[in-house]
Amino acid sequence: MKAILAAPWVYDLAQYIIRGTRYAPRFVRECVRPKPGDRVLDIGCGTGVMLRYMPEVKYVGFDMSQPYIDACEQRFGSRGEFHCQLLTADTVADYGEFDIVLAIGVVHHLDDAQASNMFSLARSALVPGGRLLTLDGVYTDDQSAFVKRMLRNDRGEYVRTEPAYKALAAPVFGTVSASVRHDLFRIPYTVLIMECTK
Numbered sequence: 001m002k003a004i005l006a007a008p009w010v011y012d013l014a015q016y017i018i019r020g021t022r023y024a025p026r027f028v029r030e031c032v033r034p035k036p037g038d039r040v041l042d043i044g045c046g047t048g049v050m051l052r053y054m055p056e057v058k059y060v061g062f063d064m065s066q067p068y069i070d071a072c073e074q075r076f077g078s079r080g081e082f083h084c085q086l087l088t089a090d091t092v093a094d095y096g097e098f099d100i101v102l103a104i105g106v107v108h109h110l111d112d113a114q115a116s117n118m119f120s121l122a123r124s125a126l127v128p129g130g131r132l133l134t135l136d137g138v139y140t141d142d143q144s145a146f147v148k149r150m151l152r153n154d155r156g157e158y159v160r161t162e163p164a165y166k167a168l169a170a171p172v173f174g175t176v177s178a179s180v181r182h183d184l185f186r187i188p189y190t191v192l193i194m195e196c197t198k
């Protein structure tokens, strides 16, 4: 399954089936709330779905997958910068400060040490008052057996509970607000959105 999803068009098709077409514009409008001219860093940008729904921003996307980065360059050209590399402290320093950092569908791919590092990098990349937004599948007591099975079969090996996600973000960001959503995707699914303010 991982190998199949490595092809950008298969990834996009899977996202279309699971997330549907309303999710990304709604998430950008309600949660990201970018303003024209904002500097946006997208960690694990995938095929760049969020950029499609943003106004004219200064967008920098990082992903480990070269095919995904190639797809971003073909689709968005000069609307953003796209880099196939892991984000490191040096890279963050090279790109200056951002108003918004996104890590959408990323934290559940990272173990606790990698996730803590990602939160620290994200914080260091933000201007004071800037925000990191994360969105990941989450286990809750009130979700169906179907959703639990979907989460267990996710490509990410570190789907967590809400307290476990918050425990990673809170030591790095003083202010973390979190909301559990059961209604964001086309199919039944539960995600946790965290907004971490510097």
Ligand SMILES: C[S@@+](CC[C@H](N)C(=O)[O-])C[C@H]1O[C@@H](n2cnc3c(N)ncnc32)[C@H](O)[C@@H]1O
Binding pocket: 015, 043, 044, 045, 046, 047, 048, 049, 062, 063, 064, 065, 068, 085, 086, 087, 103, 104, 105, 106, 109
């Ligand atoms: C589930 S996909 C989400 C992609 C995109 N954010 C979206 O919402 O469609 C997770 C992405 O994170 C990338 N990724 C995982 N760990 C990463 C890391 N340490 N640095 C950069 N990208 C990473 C993977 O290559 C993959 O494209």
